[in-house]
Amino acid sequence: MDDPEYRAGIIDLLGALAVGELTAFQRLAADAELAPTRADQAALAGMAVAEFHHFEQIRDRLTELGVALDDAMTPFHEPYVAFHANTAPSNWLEGLVKAYVGDQIATDFYREIAATVDDDTRALVNDVLAEAGHADFVVDRVRAAIDEDPSVAGRLALWGRRLVGEALAQAQRVAADRDALTAIIVGAPGRPGMDLAELGQVLSRLTENHAQRMAKLGLSS
Structure with a gap:
């Protein structure tokens, strides 16, 4: 990563x-307490553990890059605090929908960004x-x-619609506030990124994926 701007974006x-x-990880562990059965509690606890292992992979990569975890x-x-404060579930089912619908919007967003980065970073992002x-x-x-x-x-x-609105608002906020991250998305001389049409397609895909997930749950989007 010889390009300082690119390194900052990564x-x-x-x-x-x-x-x-x-x-x-923290939220799934907390939501497990709302589960109606021990089996459900165990299932959510297992998901929380998987999320923490993903966190460890990122932490290790940042260490390899010589970056302090807190700084990154x-x-x-x-x-993230704002998103979760505005979308605190009031019951078990809202927590489940949030874990599936709300989190996956962010997942889709970061996968789209990963399409523009180097192979090693893309592989890590897709893995976690x-x-x-x-x-x-x-x-x-x-x-x-x-x-x-x-x-x-x-x-x-209605809860799912609220989640998608909040998630997209926070994703746009992150992209707008962090110039280095935005530079990864739009590219730089010698490092092509997405043009405006492609960015529009990204937003369309995020919305379409959300609608598909809602449909799988038996909910209208």
């Missing part, structure tokens, strides 16, 4: 991911963003709850 990317993975993570702490067992578990529990009480669907659909 550090930003890894710092943002580190905050996301650590926060996901601190710029992204406030946006790999499915940690959320999907099948969440879909099964949410659909079962809707079958038992169809009125649940309307409330969770």
Whole structure:
């Protein structure tokens, strides 16, 4: 990484991911206490452990780059705090939908950015963003709850819309506030990035992926 601007962008990317993975671990561990059964508690605890292992991978890579973990993570702490403060689930089902829908919007966003980086960084990003067992578990529990009480669907659909709005707002905030991260996305001389049309397509894909996930849950988007 001879280009200082590119290096700063990669550090930003890894710092943002580190905050996301650590926060996901903490939240899933806390949400496990809301689970109605011991089996559900164990399932969420397992997901939390997977998220922490992902965090460790990023931490180790930052160490290899000679970057202090706190220095990389601190710029992204406030946006994540704001997102989670604005989307605190009030019950077990809202927590499940948030873990599946809300977090995956951020996952999609960072995967899109990873498409423009070097092979090693892309491989790490794709690895830590790999499915940690959320999907099948969440879909099964949410659909079962809707079958038992169809009125649940309307409330969770509204919740899902709130999640996507907050997640996209925070993603845009991060991109706008961090010039080095933005430089990775749009590129630089000798290092092509995305043009405006491609950026528009990214936002469209994020929205489409959200709609597909909501549909899998049996919810309208």
